[in-house]
Structures are given as C-alpha cells and as structure tokens.
Amino acid sequence: MSKPHYTIAVSGLNNIDSPGPGMPVIRALKEAESFTTRIIGLSYDSFEPGLYMNEWVDYTYQLPFPSAGQEILMNRLRQIQNIEKIDVLIPNFDAELFSFIRLSNRLDKELGIKTILPEEQAFEERHKANLSAWGQKHNIQVPPGTMIHSIYEIPAVAAQYGYPLVIKGKYYEAGIAYSYDQAVNWFHKISAKWGLPIILQKFVTGTEVNITALGDGNGQMIGAVPMRKQVITDKGKAWAGVTLEDEKMMDFARHLFKETRWKGPCELEMIRTKEGALYLIELNPRFPAWVYLAVGSGQNHPEALVNMAMGNTVKPMDTYDIGKMFIRYSWDMIVNMKDFEQISVHGEAGKNKKEN
Amino acid sequence: MKIRNNIALSDSGFIFDPSTGDSFSLNPIGLEILRMLKSGKDKSFILTYMVDTYQTDMETAEKDYDDFMGMLTQFHLLQEK
Amino acid sequence: MATQRLQYERPLIQRVNTGILNKFGTRTEYAPFTHIDGVSVKSLISEFGSPLFVLSEKNIREKYQEANRAFKTRYPKVQFAWSYKTNYINAVCNIFHQEGSWAEVVSGFEYQKALKNGVPGNKIIFNGPDKTDEEITLAIQNKSPLHIDHLDELYRVTEIATELNIRPEVAIRVNMDTGIYPMWDRFGFNYENGQAWDAINKIILSDKLELTGLHCHIGTFMLSPSAYAVAASKMSDLAIGVLQKHNIKIKYIDMGGGFASRNTLKGAYLQGVDTSPSFDQFAEAICTAILNAGFHKDDLPLLILETGRALVDEAGYLLGSVISNKRLSDGRRATIMDFGVNVLFTAFWYDHKITPAQEFSHYTEDTVMYGPLCMNIDVVRETCTLPPLKKGDHVVVHTVGAYNMTQWMQFISLRPPVILIDRNGKPQIIRKRETIQSIEMEEILPAQLKDFKL
Numbered sequence: 001m002s003k004p005h006y007t008i009a010v011s012g013l014n015n016i017d018s019p020g021p022g023m024p025v026i027r028a029l030k031e032a033e034s035f036t037t038r039i040i041g042l043s044y045d046s047f048e049p050g051l052y053m054n055e056w057v058d059y060t061y062q063l064p065f066p067s068a069g070q071e072i073l074m075n076r077l078r079q080i081q082n083i084e085k086i087d088v089l090i091p092n093f094d095a096e097l098f099s100f101i102r103l104s105n106r107l108d109k110e111l112g113i114k115t116i117l118p119e120e121q122a123f124e125e126r127h128k129a130n131l132s133a134w135g136q137k138h139n140i141q142v143p144p145g146t147m148i149h150s151i152y153e154i155p156a157v158a159a160q161y162g163y164p165l166v167i168k169g170k171y172y173e174a175g176i177a178y179s180y181d182q183a184v185n186w187f188h189k190i191s192a193k194w195g196l197p198i199i200l201q202k203f204v205t206g207t208e209v210n211i212t213a214l215g216d217g218n219g220q221m222i223g224a225v226p227m228r229k230q231v232i233t234d235k236g237k238a239w240a241g242v243t244l245e246d247e248k249m250m251d252f253a254r255h256l257f258k259e260t261r262w263k264g265p266c267e268l269e270m271i272r273t274k275e276g277a278l279y280l281i282e283l284n285p286r287f288p289a290w291v292y293l294a295v296g297s298g299q300n301h302p303e304a305l306v307n308m309a310m311g312n313t314v315k316p317m318d319t320y321d322i323g324k325m326f327i328r329y330s331w332d333m334i335v336n337m338k339d340f341e342q343i344s345v346h347g348e349a350g351k352n353k354k355e356n
Numbered sequence: 357m358k359i360r361n362n363i364a365l366s367d368s369g370f371i372f373d374p375s376t377g378d379s380f381s382l383n384p385i386g387l388e389i390l391r392m393l394k395s396g397k398d399k400s401f402i403l404t405y406m407v408d409t410y411q412t413d414m415e416t417a418e419k420d421y422d423d424f425m426g427m428l429t430q431f432h433l434l435q436e437k
Numbered sequence: 438m439a440t441q442r443l444q445y446e447r448p449l450i451q452r453v454n455t456g457i458l459n460k461f462g463t464r465t466e467y468a469p470f471t472h473i474d475g476v477s478v479k480s481l482i483s484e485f486g487s488p489l490f491v492l493s494e495k496n497i498r499e500k501y502q503e504a505n506r507a508f509k510t511r512y513p514k515v516q517f518a519w520s521y522k523t524n525y526i527n528a529v530c531n532i533f534h535q536e537g538s539w540a541e542v543v544s545g546f547e548y549q550k551a552l553k554n555g556v557p558g559n560k561i562i563f564n565g566p567d568k569t570d571e572e573i574t575l576a577i578q579n580k581s582p583l584h585i586d587h588l589d590e591l592y593r594v595t596e597i598a599t600e601l602n603i604r605p606e607v608a609i610r611v612n613m614d615t616g617i618y619p620m621w622d623r624f625g626f627n628y629e630n631g632q633a634w635d636a637i638n639k640i641i642l643s644d645k646l647e648l649t650g651l652h653c654h655i656g657t658f659m660l661s662p663s664a665y666a667v668a669a670s671k672m673s674d675l676a677i678g679v680l681q682k683h684n685i686k687i688k689y690i691d692m693g694g695g696f697a698s699r700n701t702l703k704g705a706y707l708q709g710v711d712t713s714p715s716f717d718q719f720a721e722a723i724c725t726a727i728l729n730a731g732f733h734k735d736d737l738p739l740l741i742l743e744t745g746r747a748l749v750d751e752a753g754y755l756l757g758s759v760i761s762n763k764r765l766s767d768g769r770r771a772t773i774m775d776f777g778v779n780v781l782f783t784a785f786w787y788d789h790k791i792t793p794a795q796e797f798s799h800y801t802e803d804t805v806m807y808g809p810l811c812m813n814i815d816v817v818r819e820t821c822t823l824p825p826l827k828k829g830d831h832v833v834v835h836t837v838g839a840y841n842m843t844q845w846m847q848f849i850s851l852r853p854p855v856i857l858i859d860r861n862g863k864p865q866i867i868r869k870r871e872t873i874q875s876i877e878m879e880e881i882l883p884a885q886l887k888d889f890k891l
Contacts, residue, residue, distance in 0.1 A: 386448035410445035
C-alpha cells in the first residue's frame with residue numbers, strides 16, 4: 001500500500017545559535033515512515049536560515065507578525081491555502097502560539113488546516129506567573145512561588161521560603177538572592193525590564209533535567225524522552241545532551257498528562273534534587289529545539305503529531321534508546337543576494353513552487 | 357545628483373549597496389525615479405515627467421522628490437560631489 | 438488630447454528588514470476604512486468638517502444587547518446602570534436608558550444630567566468619594582441608591598438622614614484583593630482587613646440607614662475574568678455573612694465596571710481585539726461565583742453592572758485629516774494630523790488603530806503621528822504603519838467612544854462636533870462644534886481691563 005502524502009506547514013525556521021524548533025521538526029517529518037511530505041515553511045524574517053535550506057523546505061511564505069492581529073494572520077493563511085493544500089500546521093514560536101490556539105477551530109473549519117495544540121485555558125494556566133497555582137491544582141510538584149507587586153511583600157515571603165530566594169520576571173530573567181538587600185536589588189532590576197508582577201520562588205537546588213513529550217488531550221502520553229544537557233552555550237541552550245533512563249521522571253510526565261489532559265507537544269524543564277525529588281520549573285507548550293534527539297532514540301514525536309491531526313491511530317511509544325547523545329553544530333550556508341531579494345520583496349521563496 | 361554607480365537595481369524594486377552591504381526596497385515610483393537618476397536625468401526633467409505621467413502637480417511632485425532625495429542622501433546612495 | 442495620467446503615490450525607499458516593504462508585512466492591518474454604517478467618511482467630513490467624532494447608534498445597541506444577553510442567560514436578576522463618566526452626551530445616555538439601563542453617576546453634575554434626562558431618582562446610583570451635603574440631601578429625597586465610600590461620608594449621610602427623618606437605602610463600596618495589580622484600595626472599605634465588616638456593623642447598629650446593597654469596582658481595563666470571579670465570591674460571602682449575623686437580606690450586589698474594550702494598551706504585544714475577554718467570559722466568571730456562593734434560590738441578590746468602556750468604545754470613531762508630512766532629523770517620517778491629544782485623550786494609554794479612509798497601493802511607511810498642538814506631548818501614535826498619506830487625506834481612528842467625549846480638553850483649539858449615525862443610517866449632530874462664544878460665555882472681563890492701546 002502506498003503511503004499517504006501530506007502538506008505540512010512549519011514555523012520557527014530560525015535555526016540559529018539559540019535555535020527554534022522548526023528545522024528539527026521538519027527533519028523528523030522528512031524521516032517519517034508512515035507518510036511522505038511537502039514541507040511549507042512559515043517565516044517572519046528574511047534572515048531565518050530555514051528559508052534557504054531548500055533540501056528540507058519545499059517552499060516558504062512570510063507571515064505577518066503576531067502583533068498585527070489574528071484577522072490579518074487568518075487572511076494571509078487563507079491566501080496561502082488558496083495555493084497550497086496544507087493538511088497540518090505546526091507552530092513553533094512562543095510569540096505566535098496564542099494566536100494559533102485562538103484560531104485553531106477556524107483554521108480547521110474554514111481552511112481545512114489541522115493543528116494539535118493545547119487548550120487556551122491550559123496554555124494560560126501554565127504561564128510562569130501561575131505555575132505555582134497550576135501545580136497545586138493538578139498535584140504536580142513545582143517550587144512554591146508567590147507573585148508580588150512591591151518590595152514590601154518580600155520579608156513575609158522570605159520568612160516562609162527562607163534564603164536563598166529565586167526572583168523571577170513575568171516572562172524572562174531570574175536572579176538568586178541571599179539576603180533581603182539582594183532581593184530588593186533583583187526586584188528593581190527585573191521589574192524595570194519586564195514589569196510587574198515579580199515571582200518569588202523557593203530555591204530548589206539540583207540537576208536540571210528535561211523531557212520532550214506529546215499528549216493526546218485525553219490524558220494519554222503518546223511519547224516522552226528524558227534528557228540531561230551535557231554542555232550548554234553561554235546563553236544556557238543545550239549544546240550536547242544525552243537520553244536518560246529514569247522511571248521516576250517518566251512517572252512524573254505520565255501523571256502530568258493524566259491530570260492536565262495536555263494536548264500537543266511540550267517540553268518539561270525540571271530540577272532533580274540531591275534527594276531525588278523532582279520539581280517542574282517550566283512547561284514550554286511546544287516541541288523543544290532538541291526534539292530530534294527523541295527521533296534519534298526511537299520516538300518520532302512530530303510524525304505522531306501529524307498522524308493524530310490526520311485522525312490516524314497513534315500508538316503510545318514507550319521505549320527509546322538510552323544513552324543516545326546529540327551534539328549540535330552550526331553551518332554557514334552561502335546565499336545569493338537574489339534569494340534574499342526574492343523573500344524580502346515577494347514574501348515567498350523556495351525551489352519547489354507549486355504550479356497550479 | 358547621481359546615484360552611485362555600483363548600486364544594483366532590480367526590477368522588483370530591491371536594491372543592494374555593495375559598499376555597505378545594506379539592502380533597500382522601493383515602491384514603483386521610487387524605482388522609476390532612481391532609474392532616471394542613474395541614467396543621468398536632472399531634477400527638472402524628472403519633475404516634468406512625473407507631472408506628465410501621474411495625477412500630481414508640480415508643487416507636490418517637487419516636495420516629494422526633495423524628500424526622497426533626502427532619504428537617498430541619508431542612506432548614502434548618492435554620489436559624493 | 439493628453440492620455441489618462443496614472444495614479445500618483447509618493448516615492449518610497451526603506452531599508453529591508455527594518456519594516457519590510459512587501460505586501461505581506463502589514464498591508465491588511467491598515468486596509469482602508471471608508472464607510473461607517475454605510476455613510477462615507479468623505480461625505481461626513483465634507484458636511485460636518487474635520488476633525489469629527491462619529492458614533493454608531495446601531496453598534497451601541499448591539500453591544501448593550503450582547504452584554505445583557507450574556508448575563509441574563511446565566512443569572513435571573515440583572516440590571517445595567519450606564520456609567521455617565523464614560524460618555525455623558527445626552528443622546529448617548531438616552532440610548533442606554535431606552536435599552537433599559539439605569540444611571541450610574543459620580544458627581545452632582547452627572548447626577549443633575551441623569552435627572553434632566555428623566556431617569557427616576559431611585560434608578561440613579563450615586564457613587565464616588567465626593568458628595569456635598571446638598572447632593573446627599575437631594576439623593577436621599579429622591580431615594581437614589583447612595584454608595585458610601587468612606588467613614589466620614591457614612592457619618593455625614595447618617596446625620597443628614599436623621600435631620601430629614603428619612604431612612605435612606607445605602608450600599609457600601611468594598612475593595613479587596615482579587616489577585617490583580619494595582620489593587621484599588623483607595624476607594625471604599627477593605628474586605629480583607631475587616632473595614633468592610635466594621636462599616637456594615639456601624640450602619641446596621643445605628644439603624645438610621647438601610648443597608649440594601651454591596652458595591653465594588655476592582656479596577657479598569659481588566660483583561661482577567663477570573664479576578665471578577667474572586668470579587669463576586671468575596672461580595673457574596675459578605676452578603677451571606679450579613680444575613681447570618683444580622684438577618685438582613687442584601688438586595689443587590691453591584692459589581693461595578695472595568696471590563697476591557699477591544700483597544701490595544703500601549704506596550705501590549707498582541708492586539709486588544711485578539712486578547713480582550715468577551716462579555717460571555719466575564720458573565721460566566723461573575724454569575725458562576727454568585728450562583729455557587731450558597732444563597733437560597735429565593736434570596737439571590739439583584740446583580741448590577743456599571744460597564745461603560747466595553748459598551749461604548751467600539752461605537753466611536755474620530756475622523757481627521759492630514760495637515761502635513763515631515764521628515765524628522767533622524768530620517769523618520771512624521772505625519773501631522775488635525776486632531777491631537779486634546780480631543781483624543783485616550784491616546785495617552787492606547788495605541789489606537791488608525792486606518793486611511795481612501796484606497797492606496799500596498800506600500801507602507803512607518804510614521805510618527807502628531808497632533809496639531811504647539812506642544813511636544815501631542816503625540817497620537819509613537820509609531821504607526823500607514824500608506825504614503827498626503828496633505829488633506831483622511832484617516833479614521835477606531836474605538837474612541839469611551840472617555841474621549843468626557844475627558845477631552847478645550848485647550849488651544851475648540852472641541853469638534855459629535856455626530857450620531859442613527860439606525861437608518863442618517864447622521865445627526867448630537868453635540869455642536871464649539872464656538873468662541875461657548876468658551877467666553879463664562880468669562881467676566883473687569884471694566885478696567887476692557888481697553889488698551891498698542
């Protein structure tokens with residue numbers, strides 16, 4: 001029997017030193033065993049490397065920035081869908097996820113484009129600022145945290161958690177304070193950049209471990225591969241990592257999917273303490289850039305996601321190769337000015353344009 | 357005023373400045389003016405052409421031309437005198 | 438004969454990737470907006486001048502009905518009260534009154550307006566921290582629900598009621614922690630520290646006032662329905678506590694206003710249109726919290742809502758014209774409009790959506806948009822992507838129906854007229870363009886200053 005052929009749109013083609021997950025996802029899809037693909041890249045910037053990687057991306061269209069609004073995004077996708085027949089869309093940029101979650105029903109009904117994304121409520125609840133409440137609700141161990149709006153709230157929280165204390169911004173940046181004065185300093189530094197509230201979190205020390213996983217939205221974990229970063233770049237991104245054998249981490253992940261009925265891909269960032277306790281410190285609602293390690297160790301999560309989206313039966317994957325490593329490298333492509341001009345002026349480019 | 361010789365002009369309105377590595381994008385009227393400048397046409401020729409070809413008056417055309425030249429100067433695309 | 442000349446457009450050049458000049462960047466964001474309820478912007482400006490505020494009666498009524506439906510399908514007893522400070526042009530107030538809204542006022546001036554519009558005294562809710570003795574007296578005589586803000590007011594209302602020998606119906610305003618910031622604890626009595634209970638006990642024990650309601654207003658431009666759920670459940674707890682402790686049934690819970698409109702706050706990454714919660718989401722949060730609080734089904738209090746902004750913002754448009762184009766010293770484009778922050782006060786906190794009112798090609802340019810005032814603060818948009826506008830071109834500023842026609846300033850120039858497009862698509866003037874007489878009417882020039890020689 002011949003394999004089905006799907007047209008799949010993927011964003012996050014920024015395969016730079018702090019890479020987006022787009023290219024690894026595309027690589028996984030190209031290696032899928034259950035289908036063949038035409039890959040449509042979705043880009044925001046003429047400098048995204050994926051735009052020029054024609055052996056992986058068949059054709060790319062530029063999208064308006066998420067800040068332009070959902071109606072404009074919808075119009076652009078309608079325009080693209082008039083040319084391509086996209087079956088599944090996999091968004092990989094943090095900033096665009098909210099818009100795609102909001103539009104997912106309309107994409108399916110009006111354009112016939114399928115997505116596998118978390119529910120809006122789940123997406124909102126796992127935000128950094130709400131993580132503590134979210135953990136309590138679902139009985140998931142997260143470091144205790146409290147949102148504050150003024151330095152006058154620090155002493156009471158510090159009395160509860162003790163020093164050192166982690167001081168986090170709403171979106172980014174964190175510091176560790178060993179005294180009240182340091183806490184005040186961090187408060188001002190981070191709030192000046194990211195605004196209020198500030199999150200005070202109990203300091204949990206240990207080894208950072210991560211899981212890339214996929215949930216079916218009904219409490220079932222479709223796949224999960226745990227990994228520890230072996231070397232990181234100066235931006236804290238993984239440079240090399242290795243798959244782990246850790247039943248406790250897998251149980252943690254299974255419990256999370258069962259409790260939250262998380263739908264779609266995610267990355268769980270966790271701390272394992274000296275005593276072996278696991279704390280979830282962040283849940284990223286998309287594939288991580290290292291998702292190809294899962295493929296390399298036997299679980300093709302992007303392929304499973306596409307099959308879920310297409311309504312095919314997807315069996316949970318419960319084995320993977322332990323001790324598989326990834327080592328990331330960079331590569332300088334040579335690009336002609338003509339190709340840069342093509343995407344900059346026409347908003348679409350690629351070697352494999354669809355002829356109607 | 358002349359546009360620098362090494363500036364590459366493409367039909368799509370994309371221009372590349374090889375001496376700075378900057379690239380720019382133009383609308384069709386901007387491209388037309390740049391082409392005329394490149395072929396050595398002077399201000400009064402270009403303005404007359406604009407008024408003959410487009411629904412505009414001399415005053416508007418001149419104001420916009422001067423503004424456009426200001427941008428070309430700012431982007432260092434004109435020949436030094 | 439000369440051949441037909443082509444459409445002109447200003448020549449543009451832009452650095453690639455500083456604002457991509459291709460048609461897929463921001464093109465449709467600023468698609469021309471040429472008609473309001475079927476009436477062309479061009480004809481409105483030629484008939485009534487520029488700048489010009491335009492309100493859509495159709496939109497106001499639709500929004501009201503949408504909000505009303507959202508709450509009434511979830512809760513049996515709902516009453517809206519039109520927040521006068523949001524827009525107190527009489528025509529606007531009366532649309533809401535025709536739809537069934539009471540009035541919600543925060544000053545003697547607004548109170549008078551509501552009375553003159555014909556709102557019965559017992560349907561004018563009197564809020565705010567500043568009520569004079571005369572105003573309190575009038576409100577008591579008219580049986581208007583008085584919402585008490587602080588202890589000094591509580592004592593004064595008690596004294597005046599005693600003198601008048603009337604037992605007025607009052608509510609207290611309660612502030613509380615709903616998990617949002619800033620917490621509006623400057624108004625009313627605090628829930629968490631017991632001030633609210635203290636005020637309730639004082640009212641009930643003195644027996645000079647009848648405690649009929651509880652009022653709160655947790656903030657403004659609220660994007661989080663869950664904060665209203667917290668507030669509604671705290672308000673319900675208080676009401677049930679009053680019943681248990683004093684055997685007094687609270688007749689109404691007034692949840693105030695504060696629902697966000699579809700504007701985009703400065704600094705927000707996503708468009709307000711995409712992120713503002715719907716009336717259904719607010720209604721679900723509030724109604725569920727009250728229904729689950731534990732009231733006996735016959736004792737459910739009336740739910741009052743003082744929503745202003747979310748009901749009227751989208752109905753309002755400001756039409757204006759380009760005075761001039763400029764190039765700033767750093768090469769940025771600047772566009773000077775004939776309206777500024779004097780009439781568009783909300784430009785201080787929103788990035789208002791601004792669209793051209795005529796067709797253009799897909800080429801756009803980033804521009805700073807300035808008002809006409811000879812004041813550096815007069816900035817309508819710090820940056821805005823628009824087609825190459827020329828002198829005299831018209832633009833439409835969207836979602837300006839709330840707080841502009843009350844907070845506008847008569848500063849440097851006179852305020853523009855306000856037009857209402859009625860349900861038949863007919864434009865009607867509801868506030869005339871100000872004249873020099875409207876301003877000088879209140880001035881008195883002393884005799885010794887009448888003459889001078891230059």
